Amino acid sequence: MILRKLRDITTIGFALFAMFFGAGNLLLPPFIGLQIGDHVWITILAFGLTGILLPFLGILSVTNSGDDFNDLGHRINKNLAAILGSVIMICIGPLIALPRTAATTFEIGILPSFPDSNPVWTSIFFFAVTWLFSIVPSKVVDLVGNVLTPFLLLVLVILIGMGIANPITAPQTGILSTSDSFTLGFIEGYQTLDVLASVIFAGIIISATKAKGYESITTKNKVVIASGALAATCLFFIYGGLIYLGATSDIQNTHISRSALLIHISNSILGKYGTLAIAISIALACLTTAIALTTAVGAFFNKLTKGRLSYKLLVTASCILSGILAVTGVDNIIQFAYPPLAFVYPIVITLVLYIVIFGRSVKSKLPYVAALIASTIIALLNVLKIFDMLNADTLTWLNHIPFFAYELGWVVPSFVFFAVGFFISKLPYGTTRFNR
Structure with a gap:
């Protein structure tokens, strides 16, 4: 019983980590590290407060209120959940976040190795895979937690572990003071906007927890909180490691693009395998987030319309719209x-x-x-x-x-x-x- 519970917590925790850890979360920490010099630990702490703790509180707020965002909104007003939830879903769904995952995969994961590739085909393939993983919502957490996340974590752990064991250079004295470094980490963590996703992902995680047999409020909450703590621990290690890699990157140009910085770090640490490692990391980070967001969009609007719009129809429409918008590019x-x-x-x-x-x-x-x-x-x-x-x-x-x-x-x-x-x-x- 204990082993089964630990296995379930690991699966759900890994899935939650992958849902949060999109491409932006991979690109941002090294860029922060580049600017803070030797103020590494204080910056990691500050980033963790807003980039990890706040999303965890988002999960906790839904868990303490019920089973999904509707229950959280109903604590204030019966109409708030529908209105605010719809706005959130449109923003983190097919209008903004979903197309950005495919666009980022193309521009950072595909384009550097295949400069003549077409974003249309990448978008079609990306959302075809997303659709296949999302179409059966009950399997999403297991597929992401047991299949995709371990590969993502393995690549990142190798990159960070080798970067810590044999850094490119020692952290240099930066132009920012300790307080300025803390402020930078705090503000950038806040602006990851993961709290928006957390109140929606909570419903997926709670549903998966109940599907595994944890029906009572007490056991459900314990498993969800433990899974959230595991996800937060993984995020803290990965974010902290990436900030350290940025601080030891030996790059003097603080205006370097985030993608170029990440590729430089990876190539410096892993040599000829660096570009491949980044391509795999970007693809997996974007794909796991896209699967979670697509599932959330379908489940939310299916429930909101009381089944009048089917889950499969919503998932399909979301993938098609996101695929069209993805071609416009990350910057747009x-x-x-x-x-x-x-x-x-x-x-x-x-x-x-x-x-x-x-x-x-x-x-x-x-x-x-x-x-x-x-x-x-x-x-x-x-x-x-x-x-x-x-x-x-x-x-x-x-x-x-x-x-x-x-x-x-x-x-x-x-x-x-x-x-x-x-x-x-x-x-x-x-x-x-x-x-x-």
Whole structure:
């Protein structure tokens, strides 16, 4: 029984790791390491706080609320889950994140070795494989956790292990101070946007856990949390290792592209096998994430429409649309993606944090609604700033909001609104409407 439970936790934990670890997560840490010099450990810690801990809290928030994102949203308002969930699914699904996985696979995994290759054929093949793995949702976690992830981890562990045992050079003194290095790691980890995926992936993981026979709330939660802890541990080792490889890369040009840096590191450590190792890593990282996202899109909208749109139809449509958009290229997708993600991310992270921190002690809905209103306002203002729709006076005023310049301006206002909402909810008439 114990061995079976450990095997299930390993399978689910590996699957969750692979779901989170997309191509962007492979490209970003070495680039951070390039900039922080010898401040490696403090940067790894900072990146782990926002790039690993926050997504883990996203899983925890759903687990504590029920079985999927709908249960989390219903803690605040019955319509919130449908509206916010749909926005999240469109963003991390066929409109942005899914096509980016195929585009990244082509540009980094295929193009360096085959410069005359056509992105159309890569996109078709990539989403055909994604469709085959996604079409039976009950098998997704086992296929990803038992088949794809071990290969991905093996390649990355070899690369990182050899890079640590025989570094290209010792970490050099960087231009950033210790505090600046911490800030860089913290902000970049925050901007991985993995919290968006976490509240959706939680439903897949919980469903897989229940399918393996862990039906009671206690056993289900223990397995999900243990699996999440395993995934977080793997992410911490891989992220930390990649940051270290960036810091020891012996590259002086901090304007080098992320893909060129990663290829340089891999070739320096693995020699002639370096390009192949990166191609395999990119392909597997993108494919596992694409499978998880496609499955999540199909399951979410199938449930939202109460079965009127079949899971297979949704998965097929998602793959076709994503395949078409993937051909436009990574840069175009990223440029298009930034504003909608910048809007929805603070709202989701506010929901996650306040449910995890206060969910057991604060039962009134009013404080949570107030915090979400504050985050929504700040997020909207941030989007207006992105589109240069704010005048200089307004922008100057907004920069007085703590952390607004770092896209964390929602933190203090949401807490203030939460506190005010909590105070009002304690008044005799304060909870009449919001606690029904």
